[in-house]
Amino acid sequence: MKNTLALQAPSRTRRALRILKAMKGHYRDGLSNKALAALINDSPANISRTLPFLLEEGMIERRLNGNYALSEQLIEIALAFFDETERAQIKMAERHGRCVASSSKP
Numbered sequence: 590m591k592n593t594l595a596l597q598a599p600s601r602t603r604r605a606l607r608i609l610k611a612m613k614g615h616y617r618d619g620l621s622n623k624a625l626a627a628l629i630n631d632s633p634a635n636i637s638r639t640l641p642f643l644l645e646e647g648m649i650e651r652r653l654n655g656n657y658a659l660s661e662q663l664i665e666i667a668l669a670f671f672d673e674t675e676r677a678q679i680k681m682a683e684r685h686g687r688c689v690a691s692s693s694k695p
Contacts, residue, residue, distance in 0.1 A: 601638070601639055601642065604629070604631060604635060604636075604639045605639050605642060605643055605648075607629040607631070608625055608629060608636065608639060608640070608643065608649075609643070609648060609649070609659065609663070611625055611628040611629050612625075612649065612657070612658060612659045613659075615656075615658060615659075616658050616659055616664075617658075618652065618654065618656060618658070619651075619652040619654065619656030619657050619658035620656050620657060620658070621655070621656050621657075622636050622637055622640070622657075624656075625657070640657060643657075644657075647660055647662040647663075648660055648662070648663050649663070
């Protein structure tokens with residue numbers, strides 16, 4: 590069964606998400622427009638139309654070499670998510686420990 594919601598997403602939005610995924614692992618030097626186009630199998634012209642949207646929203650930044658990379662703001666979002674999930678895992682482990690301890694009492 591196909592996800593019809595994904596099919597309804599505007600093409601620029603989907604392209605922006607593919608660009609962000611392609612940038613993973615390229616934080617230090619970034620990627621050129623041409624490299625991004627090749628990685629997501631799209632035209633450099635389409636990439637050029639989408640990059641300003643990502644720059645304006647603070648999701649990417651331009652490196653001194655002219656390439657594009659994930660922004661510190663996006664990395665902060667990812668780190669906040671990691672911290673939140675880590676806290677949730679700690680709470681779940683504590684609850685699990687209490688359940689195990691109370692179930693082992695005679």
